[in-house]
Amino acid sequence: MMDEEFTDFKSGDPVHDIDLLDMTSHPKSPTQNPFPPKFSFSSSEGLPKLPALKKKSFLFPLDLELNTTNLLEIITTESKPTPWSLIENIEGLNTRCKSLVDKGRLSQALCCKKHAETLGEIQKIKETKRIATERGDYETAIQYRNIIAQLEKQLSTVEEIDDWLKDHKETTLQDLCDQIVQEQGEDMGKVFKSKFFFPDIKKSTDIELAQTIMAQAQQYTSVKHILNEQPGKFQTQSKLILDKINEELCKAMRILFKIKPLLPTMDKDEDLQVYLKALPEVFLVGERLRKVIQLVGIEKEFKEILAEIQLNWDEIRDLVWKVEGKIRYETGEFVCGICLFANKGLPMLCSSYFHVTCINFWINRVSVEPPHLVIGNNFN
Numbered sequence: 488m489m490d491e492e493f494t495d496f497k498s499g500d501p502v503h504d505i506d507l508l509d510m511t512s513h514p515k516s517p518t519q520n521p522f523p524p525k526f527s528f529s530s531s532e533g534l535p536k537l538p539a540l541k542k543k544s545f546l547f548p549l550d551l552e553l554n555t556t557n558l559l560e561i562i563t564t565e566s567k568p569t570p571w572s573l574i575e576n577i578e579g580l581n582t583r584c585k586s587l588v589d590k591g592r593l594s595q596a597l598c599c600k601k602h603a604e605t606l607g608e609i610q611k612i613k614e615t616k617r618i619a620t621e622r623g624d625y626e627t628a629i630q631y632r633n634i635i636a637q638l639e640k641q642l643s644t645v646e647e648i649d650d651w652l653k654d655h656k657e658t659t660l661q662d663l664c665d666q667i668v669q670e671q672g673e674d675m676g677k678v679f680k681s682k683f684f685f686p687d688i689k690k691s692t693d694i695e696l697a698q699t700i701m702a703q704a705q706q707y708t709s710v711k712h713i714l715n716e717q718p719g720k721f722q723t724q725s726k727l728i729l730d731k732i733n734e735e736l737c738k739a740m741r742i743l744f745k746i747k748p749l750l751p752t753m754d755k756d757e758d759l760q761v762y763l764k765a766l767p768e769v770f771l772v773g774e775r776l777r778k779v780i781q782l783v784g785i786e787k788e789f790k791e792i793l794a795e796i797q798l799n800w801d802e803i804r805d806l807v808w809k810v811e812g813k814i815r816y817e818t819g820e821f822v823c824g825i826c827l828f829a830n831k832g833l834p835m836l837c838s839s840y841f842h843v844t845c846i847n848f849w850i851n852r853v854s855v856e857p858p859h860l861v862i863g864n865n866f867n
């Protein structure tokens with residue numbers, strides 16, 4: 488029974504469908520109707536026209552306005568990377584890294600790049616391990632396996648990768664440039680752009696360099712802001728601090744020259760050791776100021792005192808140490824009211840922020856009055 492019922496269907500013409508949208512637009516044509524009515528009527532009998540038939544095709548109704556934004560959203564959502572789609576995808580990681588750099592998220596970009604680089608290394612070692620296994624050199628293969636295990640420990644976790652995928656931005660070079668333009672005009676904006684730009688990001692070291700450039704750019708922007716607001720105070724205060732630092736170093740040099748013959752035997756002398764520990768800190772306060780002065784291009788006014796400090800420090804260093812104190816640029820929302828270096832967490836005193844060593848030096852060697860410069864949070 489069933490078979491009989493289906494016979495016509497199976498043997499018929501290609502499947503056609505009624506396009507309801509076209510019910511009135513196509514005149515009835517006998518050749519278009521594969522299901523002719525069992526009883527034929529002539530048109531003169533006044534029966535309603537049968538709807539036109541046509542092959543089913545994908546048609547948009549004319550009055551349908553496509554919402555391309557939604558469509559785009561759907562497409563992007565579908566192709567949006569997930570932590571799992573990225574975790575072993577070097578190309579995807581490199582793309583993500585670039586986007587993180589563009590959003591000012593440099594430390595995450597660095598982790599992302601390092602993850603991609605480690606993956607690349609692992610892939611290479613896996614290939615070498617495979618060759619070693621193939622030639623039966625199992626001892627070498629085991630060594631490679633251990634190296635791979637070590638490298639895998641350096642990879643970022645799924646949670647970390649998930650964080651890279653979140654959509655937010657941090658301060659970018661462009662934000663800083665906009666701030667400069669807003670405060671000091673277009674020309675200063677051009678100067679900023681010629682001083683601070685990122686290298687082409689190819690390796691993780693390029694991002695490390697970008698981090699230093701970003702920190703310097705932040706430093707530059709905040710010091711320019713301070714100079715703009717309180718130009719006289721910056722000069723007076725910095726000169727005073729540098730003079731005092733120089734005095735301290737001169738005094739240290741006299742003391743150390745006096746006790747020079749005894750120095751090798753005094754390594755258990757606690758007072759001397761404390762003093763020797765504090766001296767580089769004093770020098771570093773001046774060093775940070777020197778960097779700030781150079782960064783904003785006003786070293787001419789401080790040339791002599793800076794040269795004197797350097798000379799005295801070199802002599803002291805030769806007497807006592809062989810290692811020089813190192814200075815690191817840091818990004819952060821707080822600017823020290825003495826050396827003007829930015830930092831993430833500086834203690835507050837008299838409504839300004841200071842490095843502990845800077846304010847210690849100020850109180851003990853410069854003045855019991857608070858420093859002159861008034862410095863709020865960075866980038867406000």
Ligand SMILES: [Zn+2]
Nearest residue numbers: 823826842845
């Ligand atoms: Zn400081």
